[in-house]
Amino acid sequence: MREKIADKKERLMKIIEIFNQTYGDADCTLEYESPLQLLISTQLAAQCTDKRVNIVTKDLYKKYKDVYDFANADELELQQDIKPTGFFRNKSKNIIGCCKMIISDYNGEVPSSMEDLLRLPGVGRKTANLVRGDYFGIPGVVVDTHATRLSNRMGFTANKEPAKIEQDLLKLIPPEYQTSFCHQLVYHGREYCDARRPKCDICPVNMLCPKVGV
Numbered sequence: 001m002r003e004k005i006a007d008k009k010e011r012l013m014k015i016i017e018i019f020n021q022t023y024g025d026a027d028c029t030l031e032y033e034s035p036l037q038l039l040i041s042t043q044l045a046a047q048c049t050d051k052r053v054n055i056v057t058k059d060l061y062k063k064y065k066d067v068y069d070f071a072n073a074d075e076l077e078l079q080q081d082i083k084p085t086g087f088f089r090n091k092s093k094n095i096i097g098c099c100k101m102i103i104s105d106y107n108g109e110v111p112s113s114m115e116d117l118l119r120l121p122g123v124g125r126k127t128a129n130l131v132r133g134d135y136f137g138i139p140g141v142v143v144d145t146h147a148t149r150l151s152n153r154m155g156f157t158a159n160k161e162p163a164k165i166e167q168d169l170l171k172l173i174p175p176e177y178q179t180s181f182c183h184q185l186v187y188h189g190r191e192y193c194d195a196r197r198p199k200c201d202i203c204p205v206n207m208l209c210p211k212v213g214v
Contacts, residue, residue: 035110071099094122133179146189
């Protein structure tokens with residue numbers, strides 16, 4: 001029997017209650033001090049762990065201190081600086097292009113609107129929503145691998161495409177919980193809802209999950 005939207009919302013809010021108790025301080029696991037650093041770190045995190053990105057950016061942000069440093073960077077040198085994150089050729093090209101556009105079109109300041117962020121090279125909806133939510137405090141749903149896996153397992157979407165998953169979750173999650181809930185999904189995915197071996201027997205929300213209790 002297909003679950004109604006109202007029932008999904010009610011179930012999701014119960015999960016949020018438990019998540020708030022379990023992962024109340026869940027935050028972005030990327031380390032940054034400015035919207036530019038968050039933007040670049042998120043780009044580097046594509047197909048790479050946040051932990052590795054944080055190791056790379058510890059020295060990267062000492063070498064490249066602002067948008068002008070990145071915009072004027074030697075591409076081959078930047079490639080070597082970010083090589084451990086993988087896909088370094090494409091990432092370095094996007095980072096330089098992104099920073100040049102921030103200077104030419106936005107007076108050197110990272111824009112906050114979705115439309116403007118999506119104009120920047122290498123920036124998709126996941127990156128844009130993360131920057132908007134974590135730095136600018138604008139509600140949005142970040143669909144990463146954890147959100148994709150968990151939202152499907154929990155029965156909040158049947159889609160696999162990030163854009164469609166985002167729209168499904170936007171219908172269910174109140175704006176004030178969107179940013180925090182997406183971070184909580186990351187913590188929960190790492191702690192209990194592993195891709196290959198989920199710990200359903202000890203999961204704190206197993207009674208609310210269609211895979212287990214519903």
